[in-house]
Amino acid sequence: MVTSKIMSRIEAALSIPETWPTIRRYFVNTMFDSTFVMLGIIIAGAFNDAPNLRVVIATILTSAVALGISTGVSVFEAENLEQGRRMDEIEKAMLRSMEETHIGRSSRSSIYLIALVNFMAPIITGTVILAPFLLFPAAEINTAAWTAVGLAIALLFTTGFLMGRNGKRSPWIQAVRMALVGVGAFIICFYIESVVA
Numbered sequence: 001m002v003t004s005k006i007m008s009r010i011e012a013a014l015s016i017p018e019t020w021p022t023i024r025r026y027f028v029n030t031m032f033d034s035t036f037v038m039l040g041i042i043i044a045g046a047f048n049d050a051p052n053l054r055v056v057i058a059t060i061l062t063s064a065v066a067l068g069i070s071t072g073v074s075v076f077e078a079e080n081l082e083q084g085r086r087m088d089e090i091e092k093a094m095l096r097s098m099e100e101t102h103i104g105r106s107s108r109s110s111i112y113l114i115a116l117v118n119f120m121a122p123i124i125t126g127t128v129i130l131a132p133f134l135l136f137p138a139a140e141i142n143t144a145a146w147t148a149v150g151l152a153i154a155l156l157f158t159t160g161f162l163m164g165r166n167g168k169r170s171p172w173i174q175a176v177r178m179a180l181v182g183v184g185a186f187i188i189c190f191y192i193e194s195v196v197a
Helices: 002-014 019-046 053-094 102-135 138-166 171-196
Strands: none
Touching: 002 019, 002 102, 019 053, 019 102, 019 138, 019 171, 053 102, 053 138, 102 138, 138 171
């Protein structure tokens, strides 16, 4: 009963033409931003003179949750305003309230779905990048860190591929570009950490 209700709300949300492109756009951007944040955490926490596995894990977890809440709430507020404006225009044209109509319910479902998906993007990123630190022994934190960096670059490659495919560009070129941006950012941040430390 609950599952069918959730599925019907998701279907209602996706019945609005703008929902899927908005989800895709926000999700890709959030994944991209989250990956760079995680790279910074790895560099500062795991590639220093006295790396602390517990601190690295805690920082990745808390940052992923904080980013999830931040993006989820900001996207919710932005979409609430945008779709509220759209509903006002429809109501003026129809000369009636659309609050309890299929369009009104679909609009509300769309807002929640878009916000939820974007809340999950940093959580997914954090989980992927956190995995090596949970799987490798504490003594091998350096190996875990390099593995996590590799996963972060792979996430950027995948994100770039999706951006290229959805933007009607060459997905492979876009993927390589995003991965190279990640490598460049890693080198710059790694240098900054070595100088500051």
